[in-house]
Amino acid sequence: MKTYPLALILPAYNEELTIEKTILEFYKEIPHAFFVIVDNNSKDNTSQISKNTLLEHSIRGEVIFEPRQGKANAIRTAFSKIDAEIYIMCDADLTYPASQIHSLLHELKEKDLDMLVGDRLSEGDYGRENKRRFHSTGNKLVLTLINFLFASKLKDPMSGYRIFSRRFVKNYPVLSSGFELEIEMTLHALDKRFRLGEVSVPYKDRPAGSFSKLNTIKDGFKVVQNILWIFKDYKPMHFFGFFSLISGILSLVAGCFPVSDYILYKYVYHVPLAVLAVGLMLFSWIQIAIGLVLHTVSKIQRTNFELSLIRYGIEASSQRQKISATSSSQRFIESEIALK
Incomplete structure (x- = not known):
């Protein structure tokens, strides 16, 4: 298996409106990276648009198909198939700025971190841009619990913009299947004492026509469930x-x-x-x-x-x-x- 110096992983489910621009924005910043788009059983043209974008712009990368629904399943597949020194994970919905990747990479190398999280909350953009208020409340509940249990001072444990060292990825078992992935990653890093850091990044809501795959009531119940599981499994x-x-x-x-x-x-x-x-x-x-x-x-x-x-x-x-x-x-x- 070939080892890449830098790999960008973009899990995507029905993101035909945003996937091309997401790939090109990151390619503009890190053209030397290996691009991995994980089509998580999309029902639209996400996969074909991704392949065409990689081909037309001569971008090194591949499109992986993961039929099992859930972001964690997509990331699990990417982690198992791709070997790299540094991994970048980002949502394919244009909510996170590709331009911030250089400061994130610099911080990871400068402080020799195992995981660096793009903090959406410190600048206040998430509160202004996010239209799902109940999700913000759920984020705060989880954040308060994690900081209480681990005596930490995290600001955004559920951000989807992250960079990992090879050491972390190869010693992290992905046990969840859906959006709980970010919580699981954060808890694993804290519990196993990996070096963890955060850098403030801007956040903007999805563009018009693009819709979130989260359900307020269903996923709100999962947040409450996660709070109980955090208690039981880690403390x-x-x-x-x-x-x-x-x-x-x-x-x-x-x-x-x-x-x-x-x-x-x-x-x-x-x-x-x-x-x-x-x-x-x-x-x-x-x-x-x-x-x-x-x-x-x-x-x-x-x-x-x-x-x-x-x-x-x-x-x-x-x-x-x-x-x-x-x-x-x-x-x-x-x-x-x-x-x-």
């Missing part, structure tokens, strides 16, 4: 500890009356409440036990991941040395041939 002690605390408090409240009966009358009149109090307290301790077990499992998984990351670094270094040695040998042979 199990917080998740189960919360339910344990609530159950424990309710148990004490329910148990006040039976205890009061026994103290005053040496007999329990509120038997149902006594049973309820015992059940709630048992449930509370069960939740604590589950939280402790999953916390230990999570710690073991992080330990194994760190070890695999170390092995990846050693293998990558060894591979670079082999390539360097091979190149040196070829140059030596060529010079000997030239002398003869």
Whole structure:
């Protein structure tokens, strides 16, 4: 598999109105990059327009077809098929400026980051341009939760404009299937302690005639679901500890009356409440036990991941040395041939 210095990945679903201009805007800025357009089972001419644009302007790249619906499925396919030193991911709807790519690349290399996110929120453009208010509310809820759980200071964990190092991409399993991809990427970077950064970028809404594929009610439910999954998967002690605390408090409240009966009358009149109090307290301790077990499992998984990351670094270094040695040998042979 050939390794490209820079690869641009554009997941696209029914983007015939914007895909050509998106490709050309990025080509104007990074003509040396390898362009990968992932047609995510589009029902319009997205795929053909992409192929024609690459061909007409002699742009290095390819169009990949991914029949499984969902942005995460498209990115998963691209990550598995394309090998590059640096990956750029961007939506194909003209909402993110290609002109900002140079500052993003500079920041990634300058600070040796594993993932750099184009922050839409700091400049205030997203609030003015975005016409879907409920999506903004969902973004804020997720942002608040992530910063609380990981003691981070992120500004836009759901941005679709990102740059990755090869180290991150080759050690990141894409487990989601749809728009939750950006949340999953951010959580993986925070949980596994990859070097993460943000750079403020302008944002503008889709051009006239182009429509978002998100559904406010359906995707709003997914946001709430994601909030619960973030708790459970990444901070199990917080998740189960919360339910344990609530159950424990309710148990004490329910148990006040039976205890009061026994103290005053040496007999329990509120038997149902006594049973309820015992059940709630048992449930509370069960939740604590589950939280402790999953916390230990999570710690073991992080330990194994760190070890695999170390092995990846050693293998990558060894591979670079082999390539360097091979190149040196070829140059030596060529010079000997030239002398003869």
